[in-house]
């Protein structure tokens with residue numbers, strides 16, 4: 001199967017590509033990635049010389065590039081996105097452009113080229129916030145942030161291409177991922193790298209917000225199960241089964257790094273911060289035999305160890321993130 005992976009130089013996409021070649025060294029994978037601030041080509045260094053691997057630097061919003069890379073593909077696994085909620089609050093433009101327009105460009109090209117399957121990788125955030133219980137796949141979408149609204153829009157476009165044009169689309173929605181190679185602006189790598197540097201960590205509000213945690217390798221196995229066995233036009237949830245408040249997660253990270261609560265700075269809450277996300281993932285478990293394999297305690301310890309051992313990977317990225325922040329603050333005085 002020849003697979004086009006968009007956003008393959010990012011956190012989750014690169015894990016997916018590495019996993020695919022681990023499972024089958026003869027796999028054929030083309031990565032299309034713009035290498036935005038969060039894309040790192042070196043994340044794919046371990047597969048760079050594999051014969052079946054091709055890397056194309058390009059924008060999913062560019063119909064010419066997309067047309068070229070789509071030719072001859074059997075399937076698309078679509079990760080490329082602007083993915084950081086805080087950035088979407090500062091400016092929604094890039095989110096609408098990449099997440100909505102980019103997805104439409106890919107869907108249209110997939111249809112034109114007769115691609116056999118399109119996997120739209122999405123998020124639990126499209127449902128809004130839930131006080132108790134868990135969402136099933138038929139819950140109406142009620143996104144609250146510009147990021148989640150743009151992902152909801154992309155999901156609906158993808159499903160509409162199935163319904164209207166018969167394109168073989170499947171949508172996956174997952175919970176919060178953690179693991180190696182995550183850009184150090186998201187909570188786990190942000191906190192770990194700041195603690196390693198002896199700096200304080202910023203905890204939003206009272207830390208009551210609850211998320212489910214999913215190891216990136218389990219997420220990618222779930223996506224591959226859906227790619228191979230999911231039913232066309234369906235949505236599949238992928239969860240980790242470990243719900244934690246941000247307060248609890250912060251405590252675990254402080255313990256792992258041997259730091260105390262005096263390193264925590266309570267910062268004003270994120271605007272419109274959703275209190276809790278929770279997915280019911282019994283559909284993928286029952287239909288496709290998905291079970292998350294990574295024990296959370298072990299997975300978190302291994303993730304902390306990875307950041308400890310890979311300072312040369314994350315230090316330049318933190319500088320990149322800080323430069324971007326300084327540039328934004330110059331343009332938008334607070």
Ligand SMILES: NC(=O)c1ccc[n+]([C@@H]2O[C@H](COP(=O)([O-])OP(=O)(O)OC[C@H]3O[C@@H](n4cnc5c(N)ncnc54)[C@H](O)[C@@H]3O)[C@@H](O)[C@H]2O)c1
Nearest residue numbers: 007009010011012034035036038039059060080081123177
């Ligand atoms: N990280 C999570 O916990 C999480 C949870 C749920 C869903 N998701 C979804 O998973 C996907 C991957 O997320 P991630 O955490 O790996 O993000 P990431 O920011 O690490 O990676 C995104 C990748 O997409 C690329 N990209 C961005 N805009 C592009 C464009 N216009 N054209 C081509 N490439 C472009 C970037 O260069 C980067 O390599 C996203 O669709 C995201 O919405 C992530």
